[in-house]
Amino acid sequence: MDIFLQQIINGLVQGSIYALVALGYTMVYGIMGLINFAHGEVVMIGTLVTITVAGTLIKAGMPVALAALAGLTVSVLSCMALGWSLERIAYRPLRNAPRLTPLITAIGMSIVLQNLAMIVWGRNYMTFPPLLPKINFEFAGAHFTLIQVIIVLISGATMAGLLFLIYRTKLGMAMRATSQNPAVASLMGVNINRVIAAAFVIGSALGAVAGVMVGTYYEIAHYQMGFMLGLKAFTAAVLGGIGNLAGAMLGGVLLGIIEALGAGYIGDLTGGFLGSHYQDIFAFIVLIVVLMFKPSGLFGEKTGDRA
Amino acid sequence: MLEVTGLHVAYGGIQAVRSITFHVNEGEMVALIGANGAGKTSTLKAVSRVINAVGGDVHFCGEKISHIAPHDVIRKGIALVPEGRGVFPRLSVAENLRMGAFVRDDKAAIEQDLLGVFEYFPRLKEREAQLAGTLSGGEQQMLAIGRALMSRPKMLLLDEPSMGLAPIMVQKIFEVIRKVAADGMTILLIEQNAKLALESSQRAYVMESGEITLNGDSARLLDDPKVRAAYLGE
Ligand SMILES: Nc1ncnc2c1ncn2[C@@H]1O[C@H](COP(=O)(O)OP(=O)(O)OP(=O)(O)O)[C@@H](O)[C@H]1O
Ligand SMILES: [Mg+2]
Numbered sequence: 001m002d003i004f005l006q007q008i009i010n011g012l013v014q015g016s017i018y019a020l021v022a023l024g025y026t027m028v029y030g031i032m033g034l035i036n037f038a039h040g041e042v043v044m045i046g047t048l049v050t051i052t053v054a055g056t057l058i059k060a061g062m063p064v065a066l067a068a069l070a071g072l073t074v075s076v077l078s079c080m081a082l083g084w085s086l087e088r089i090a091y092r093p094l095r096n097a098p099r100l101t102p103l104i105t106a107i108g109m110s111i112v113l114q115n116l117a118m119i120v121w122g123r124n125y126m127t128f129p130p131l132l133p134k135i136n137f138e139f140a141g142a143h144f145t146l147i148q149v150i151i152v153l154i155s156g157a158t159m160a161g162l163l164f165l166i167y168r169t170k171l172g173m174a175m176r177a178t179s180q181n182p183a184v185a186s187l188m189g190v191n192i193n194r195v196i197a198a199a200f201v202i203g204s205a206l207g208a209v210a211g212v213m214v215g216t217y218y219e220i221a222h223y224q225m226g227f228m229l230g231l232k233a234f235t236a237a238v239l240g241g242i243g244n245l246a247g248a249m250l251g252g253v254l255l256g257i258i259e260a261l262g263a264g265y266i267g268d269l270t271g272g273f274l275g276s277h278y279q280d281i282f283a284f285i286v287l288i289v290v291l292m293f294k295p296s297g298l299f300g301e302k303t304g305d306r307a
Numbered sequence: 308m309l310e311v312t313g314l315h316v317a318y319g320g321i322q323a324v325r326s327i328t329f330h331v332n333e334g335e336m337v338a339l340i341g342a343n344g345a346g347k348t349s350t351l352k353a354v355s356r357v358i359n360a361v362g363g364d365v366h367f368c369g370e371k372i373s374h375i376a377p378h379d380v381i382r383k384g385i386a387l388v389p390e391g392r393g394v395f396p397r398l399s400v401a402e403n404l405r406m407g408a409f410v411r412d413d414k415a416a417i418e419q420d421l422l423g424v425f426e427y428f429p430r431l432k433e434r435e436a437q438l439a440g441t442l443s444g445g446e447q448q449m450l451a452i453g454r455a456l457m458s459r460p461k462m463l464l465l466d467e468p469s470m471g472l473a474p475i476m477v478q479k480i481f482e483v484i485r486k487v488a489a490d491g492m493t494i495l496l497i498e499q500n501a502k503l504a505l506e507s508s509q510r511a512y513v514m515e516s517g518e519i520t521l522n523g524d525s526a527r528l529l530d531d532p533k534v535r536a537a538y539l540g541e
Contacts, residue, residue, distance in 0.1 A: 170409070177395045177406050183357060184393035189381040189410035189458070 002141040007264035008257060013148045013217070015256020016155035020210035021233030022240070022248035023162065024203030030179045030243035031199045033099070037106040038086060040230015041113035042079050042204050046211025047128070047221045048121050050075045055129045068131035076208040082113075083204025087197055110227075117223035125222050128215035151213045158209055159249055162202070166245060175199060179243070228280065232259075235287040241297030250298065258282050308333040308493055309354070309385075309462060314363035316349045316517075323349040325517040326363065331462070336484075336494040338504035338525060340538060341514035347497045348390050350514070351464050355387040356380050368461070382410050384461030388468065390497075392451040396440025400431055403439045403450055407457030417457070424453035427483050445476035452483065462493040469500045481507055501538035505529045513538070 021043055028036045054071030058064060090109050094102045135146040166172035178185040178195045186192050214229065215221050236255040240247025263279035290297060309331040316324035324346040331337045341347050353360040356377040365373040367383055375383070386407075395403050404424060408417045425432035428449040434442060439450055448468055455463055468484065469477040477500070485507055488494050498504035505511055505525040513521040513534065521528065528534050 173398070173402055173406060174409060176398060176402075180395045180397055181393055184389060184395070185406070186377045187355065187357065187381060187387050187389065187393075188406045188454075189378050191376075191378045 003264050004261070005140055006142040007260040009142055009144050009148065011257030011260030012253060013144075013151050013256070014260060015236075015253035016152050017210050017213050017217070017229075017252075018233050018236045018256050019249045019252025020155055020158060020206045020213075021229060022236040022252045023159070023245065024207045025234050025237040026240070026242055026245060026248040027175075027199045027203045029237070030245075031175060032091075032095075032196055034091060034102050035106065035234070035242075036086070036091075036200075036203075037103070037230065037234075038090075038109035038113055039203065039207060040226035040228075040233065041110050041117070042082055042086075042226070043207040043211040043214070043229055044221075044223065044226030045082060045113065045117060046075045046079045046208035047215040047225065048117060048126070048223070049078045049208075050212050050215055051126055051128055051221055052121075054131060058129050064129075064131060067129070071129075071131070072209070072212050075212055076205050079204040079208035079211070080201045083200040083207075084197055087200040092193070092196075110230075114223055114226070121223055123223065125220055128219045128221055130219070131212075131216050147216055151217060154209065154213065158206060162206065163245065165202070171195075171198060232280075232283045235283050235290075238295075238297055239286055239290050241299035244297065244299040247297055247299035255283060255286060258286060308335075308368060309495065310364075310366040311350075311354060312364045312366075314350065314353055314365065315361045316346065316353050316358065317361045318349075323517055324353065324360075327514070327517070327519045329512050329519060329522070331493060331495050333493055334491060335510065336488045336496060336508045338496045338498060338508035338511040339514060340498055340501045340504050340511060342538075343499070344516075345514040346517040347514055348466055349517075351387060351390075351466050351495070351497060355385060355464060357387075357389075381458050381460070385464065386455035386458045386460035386462070387464040388451045388455045388466060390466040390470065392444075392447045394439040394442070394447045394450050394454070397438055399436055400439055400442070400450060401435045403454050404431075404457050407454035408459075410458060416459075420457055420459065424456055427456070427486065428453055445472050445480065448472065448476075448480055449483070452480070452487075456487070460492075462495070463487070464495050464497075466497045467499060468496075469498060469503060477503065501534070502529075505534075 024039045025036065028034055050071040053074045054067045057067035057070055086109060090105050091102050094105060132147050132150060137144050166175060174185065174190045175195050175198065177188065178190055178192055182192050232255065233252065236251035237248045239255055240251025259279050259282045262282035263276040266274050266276060266278055311330065312328050313326045314324055315326050327350065339347050339350065352358045354365050356375060360373065364371060367385060372380065372383055395406060398406065404421055408420065411417055430446055431449055431453055434446060439447065442450060452468065465484065468480050472480065481503060496504055496508055505528055508525045511522065511525045511528050512519045521534065
């Protein structure tokens with residue numbers, strides 16, 4: 001029973017990171033029908049920028065809390081600029097191209113960003129500076145850390161902020177309108193280019209926050225880390241119903257929990273044949289099952305809101 | 308108020324609108340009638356910059372608007388109620404109306420205009436919180452007109468407000484359109500229902516295969532034997 005609760009907690013933490021990244025996929029998809037496969041790389045750059053900024057500042061003697069804040073801020077701003085540039089340079093010229101063209105471009109951009117990161121940060125694993133003190137808690141036999149608590153809190157607050165933006169502000173309303181009927185939204189005076197750029201910029205900011213949390217959680221980073229993380233977050237978005245905000249959040253958390261439970265029990269289930277490092281297969285089993293039986297995801301296209 | 312000169316629209320090789328010239332004076336309701344495929348919608352789309360014209364000029368209140376960005380047309384004071392209504396299906400009725408006021412910042416006046424729209428269309432008031440996609444076709448048409456009014460336009464472009472609606476609903480919608488016109492709105496009305504359009508408007512243009520073939524006072528056109536034969540089924 002302990003392992004069950006333990007894995008639920010671990011899954012919730014991992015899942016809230018997936019959820020933040022999944023939101024980036026789902027926002028862009030909701031507004032322009034594009035799967036931005038380079039989004040995982042945006043998250044990776046968010047992590048690596050934080051290592052450079054926070055790491056350097058800590059070495060220079062700045063208090064860790066300040067350095068962490070500076071790292072997070074620079075990382076979010078860099079990723080916003082990166083997301084904006086991606087849309088401007090890579091996707092906008094293809095706005096009226098057949099759907100496959102921007103998709104292939106997205107894969108291309110993901111390779112370009114990985115290689116750029118490799119050139120800037122090298123091909124070795126990098127250690128992430130410890131931004132939070134290591135404090136452990138115990139609850140009903142399950143252990144968790146301050147880092148885990150903070151990850152869940154920050155994800156929750158960020159997502160609440162996003163929901164407020166999308167459902168309570170004029171920009172959010174324009175984004176929802178544009179996702180539903182761009183031509184008419186433009187008749188109402190909405191500058192479609194700006195709304196699409198906003199979706200990229202906001203999604204990238206969420207990705208940067210996720211990137212900082214991944215780094216803090218695993219204490220390690222690498223220029224290829226965005227690939228698997230991106231693929232899993234994409235799975236989470238599909239699980240929730242791609243284009244749907246609440247779906248991305250729920251899909252992320254669910255996927256995290258499925259993976260954690262899978263990792264916790266896979267040894268028992270296979271008589272010790274497969275170990276917990278096989279946890280990645282669960283994400284892809286989920287992806288395949290969803291695509292086979294309910295491709296529209298939990299919150300299928302029509303019922304919920306795309307933004 | 309609206310001056311269209313030599314407007315030409317083509318889709319690839321298809322000439323949809325062939326150098327048409329027409330105008331609408333301030334305070335007038337002018338009808339543009341014609342059969343399916345005559346080029347009426349293409350004309351409105353070109354005027355409201357949804358599509359690019361191949362040639363010709365559009366002036367509004369003396370200012371050339373045939374080159375401006377589509378999202379700036381409404382800022383000049385032109386609101387289009389598109390063919391097929393184009394409501395935002397997963398926004399509520401109230402949100403759809405607020406989208407109509409997207410270009411405005413005067414919050415208090417927006418709330419007031421919202422009440423004004425509900426006065427024209429009490430049905431929308433009852434459905435305020437409902438998603439627009441769940442409204443009936445007639446209610447969606449009301450919403451589309453109300454949404455256009457929310458921008459406080461100088462001129463309304465209506466593309467077939469009667470399309471696909473039961474006669475009783477068409478009556479209701481046109482009652483409001485006439486009321487809006489009587490309140491001083493300048494209107495360009497596109498209709499296939501020629502009788503209704505001619506009865507509601509002061510002047511009219513008849514469009515055939517992309518060209519304007521007849522124009523004049525609506526009352527006179529209603530009596531014109533050619534119009535009666537071609538559009539009034541006599
Ligand atoms: N996007 C398009 N691509 C190619 N041809 C088009 C397009 N839109 C319209 N057309 C053609 O242009 C011509 C005029 O169409 P338009 O929609 O302007 O007619 P309409 O008078 O509004 O007709 P209706 O009364 O049926 O709405 C038609 O022959 C139509 O097939
Ligand atoms: Mg038409």
